[in-house]
Amino acid sequence: MKKRCVMVLIGIIIISLTGCAQKKTENITVVLDWVPNTNHTGLYVAQELGYFEEEGLSVEIIQPSEGGSADLIAAGQGEFGISYQEQVTYARTAANPLPIKAIAAIIQHNTSGFASPVDRNIITPKDFEGKKYGGWGSPMEIATLKGLMESNNGDFNQLEMVDIGALDFFTAVESHVDFTWIYYGWDGVSAKLRNVPINFISLKDQDENLDYYTPVIIASEDYLAKNPEIARKFLNAVTKGYEYAMENPEAAADLLLIDNPEIERDLAVASQEYLAREYQGDASQWGIMNQSIWENYSQWMFDHGLLENKLDANEAFTNEYLPQ
Known part of the structure; x- marks a missing residue:
């Protein structure tokens, strides 16, 4: 009888430990490019509707310091950031390049x-x-x-x-x-x-x-190489957030306001209704990027004397972490 009780107890402990292991969450910090606004709604929707939690992620969304998101992400001060194609291009072509990479376009065309x-x-x-x-x-x-x-x-x-x-x-x-x-x-x-x-x-x-991508989601090359599955889980949740915002602009605006009540509701709703048509635009899915957009804009920047070196577009962005 005692042996049976011991075995049952061991079984309960194993099940409990297995459950704890399965519920382990990954802490993620997202660095914005500016104060919270409707460009960021998909992030807040994913937060409020539990999409991050479903992927085993605990996400904190913070505003940037004066240095901007690219410097912080490159320095490991956040796992993901909000940036724009211009900043990524500058970062990757500088004399001392920053190893950051764009992994999703928040808005498909330059608005x-x-x-x-x-x-x-x-x-x-x-x-x-x-x-x-x-x-x-x-x-x-x-x-x-x-x-x-x-x-x-x-x-x-x-x-x-x-x-x-x-x-x-x-x-x-x-x-x-x-x-x-x-x-x-x-x-x-x-x-x-x-x-x-x-x-x-x-x-x-x-x-x-x-017509370049602004804004975009970025991460460091080192983080992506070491944590590809986390990057996929993060973009799974964020994609759901922006898809919800496209389908339910007013409700999405209200979710944005939960954490950012300083935003005027009328503006949030009207802006959300406008962006609902712009997030994905004419692309096959939200977040996807086209190499020609990166090449054309970086060449324009180089021709106008804005870059020290030409950009290798293949190294500046990737679609591989988006939902397939």
């Missing part, structure tokens, strides 16, 4: 461009002449503005560039500058809600080489 109040009469890049542009002092801004103006017979020397730091679009154009660079899915949608008429010059409509 950014130059926006201005309609009373500034900025319809084409040539109209930048005699105007003030508000930006953050990036060489990319200079190259983009100069390239677009020259292709529209404009004189770049007649454009005044002003560093506006962290000022939002509406504050900046009210009293500081004539136009800024925005994501239409946020400031463009917000302008409609505020009944502020704007002119918007879409980058992808001006030059097909500027």
Whole structure:
């Protein structure tokens, strides 16, 4: 009898230990590119609906320091980050390259461009002449503005560039500058809600080489090599999050607001409805990237003197961790 009890007890212990092993979770830190917004909704949906938990992941989503997500991910300060094709291209072609890689495109096409109040009469890049542009002092801004103006017979020397730091679009154009660079899915949608008429010059409509991936999800090459299954589990959950956001934009916006109540609900819902059509766009699945997009934009950057070396596109991104 005692022997039987001992065997039963051992069996219970083994089952318990097996259960604990199966329930072991992997701690993951995701570093955003900026303050939380609807570009990130799929992450928060995956968090709130338990998609990460289903994959055995415990995920913390944090905002970046001034160094940005690429530096932190390369330094092992997070497992995954939110970045953009421009940053990844710079990182991989620098004199001291960062070994980061894009593993999913959050939005399939570039939704950014130059926006201005309609009373500034900025319809084409040539109209930048005699105007003030508000930006953050990036060489990319200079190259983009100069390239677009020259292709529209404009004189770049007649454009005044002003560093506006962290000022939002509406504050900046009210009293500081004539136009800024925005994501239409946020400031463009917000302008409609505020009944502020704007002119918007879409980058992808001006030059097909500027239809790049922004934002993207990144990880370090070392982490991916050592943890391929975790990367797949992470993207399984994130894919479900963005698919839910595409199918249920208003509900997804409310899930975003649970952790980010400072966002105005009307803006979150309207932005989500816009992005529901943009996340996957015309691609075969959410997150997938095309090599020609990486090659075209990096060549454009190199031709405009923005890169020290040409980019090896095959090393900059991969689709292998997306759901098959």
